[in-house]
Amino acid sequence: MGANYHTLTHLVPAAFEAAALSLFRYQAVRCPPYRDFLASLGRDPAAVQRLVDIPFLPIEFFKTHEVRTDPSQWQPQEVFRSSGTTLQQRSRHLVRDPALYRANAAAIFEAAYGPLTDWIFLALLPSYLEQGESSLVAMVADFAQRSGQSQPAFFLRDHAGLLRALADAKQQPGRRVMLFGVTYALLDLAAEVGPAPELQNLTVLETGGMKGRRREMIREELHQELQAAFGPAPLHSEYGMTELLSQAYSPGEGLFYCPPQLRVLLRDPADPFSVAEDRADGAINVIDLANVDSCAFIETKDLARRHPSGAFEVLGRLDNSDIRGCSQLV
Structure with a gap:
């Protein structure tokens, strides 16, 4: 399964869920850390029929595992690492095609x-x-x-x-x-x-x-x-991180707008399985369809509020989370 990045930037909203579910079924089998994570939850990928039912991989896995899909088929041509203090373990994103x-x-x-x-x-x-x-x-x-x-x-x-x-x-x-x-x-x-x-x-x-x-x-x-x-x-901002290959931009006022291949869903910070498309505030789960060769479904430690326009506003970080590379203003 390959990524056509030019197609992703023209993806229509109505097609996002089908594309995400297709990628989920692929990565649920072919990405070993994600496959093992789903098994530990007792989740059958075949039973996942809706976007909000997809389990999201905790972002810490990018520190502790090689998060690669079809790892026997390729070797990383570039490695991106997260920013952080000298005492923090840095996340790694292994890139198949820079x-x-x-x-x-x-x-x-x-x-x-x-x-x-x-x-x-x-x-x-x-x-x-x-x-x-x-x-x-x-x-x-x-x-x-x-x-x-x-x-x-x-x-x-x-x-x-x-x-x-x-x-x-x-x-x-x-x-x-x-x-x-x-x-x-x-x-x-x-x-x-x-x-x-x-x-x-x-x-x-x-x-x-x-x-x-x-x-x-x-x-x-x-x-x-x-x-x-x-x-x-107005001061512009970027919402991006090592673990994502796509970015969201804010043209001002801290309101970020996702490109077609990126979607932010919110969850109750106390319940990782409470994802809802209409939740007004909570912790960010992000789907990045460009992450074909790693994992597209990531549970972050960022807090956000969704606005009626569809934009999201980053409110800060969960307690005890690492200082990360994206904008964290409240």
Whole structure:
């Protein structure tokens, strides 16, 4: 069973459940950790007839197991690892075809923001660069390459170099500028340079949270501090993680919209089997149909609220959960 990533980005909502159930029946047999997990629950895959009846694999399995479907048929060509502190065990996503991951991420971005060639991408992602093997770094590097930009994309902690690159990028005709930044690094930049002219009229996309480097802040406080430096435009965000090959984007106000191949369902945090499509708030279970070669059905430790528009808002993390790579603002 293979993934046609271009088809996934055009999947209509009415076809999602059938596609998910088909992938579930495949992975329930061919993904050993998921197969064993289902057996431990006493669940017969043939009895699962609805989306909400699919058991979701706890995300911790990506730390303790090689989560691969048909593992005898392929070897990983790339390994992505989660961010975290030095004392935390990092999750691993074993990738069969790195080019397909990048094609999927590019298609999702273009559906939300338009052609990559309309953009220049710059990034302030120090912890991801230092720890290495980051899917976010791989994605941004690929976006920069596909855009055809001449500017380097990554600046670690070189704020002066970033400002020069921003000034140059803003002079390029017909191009918009997007700055990807881990939250604490954007705050560090804002504190150092203030409302510099180079920081105005950008699309700022924050992701990754504080990584233990700064105190946690509520969204309103964070946005007020960042907008003092970057101006009043809405702050964009990305909901993604090592264990997913797809992403959801927020164009502002912390409301994330799923692409066609991604769906968020909510559960009672105290009951892993209480998934409901109409639940208004709870812990996130996510289905990523791009995860053909790992596991598409993941029980996360994120808390969220669903809005009438269909968007979801990330509220934080379950108690005692690891600090993770997606946006965790409340």
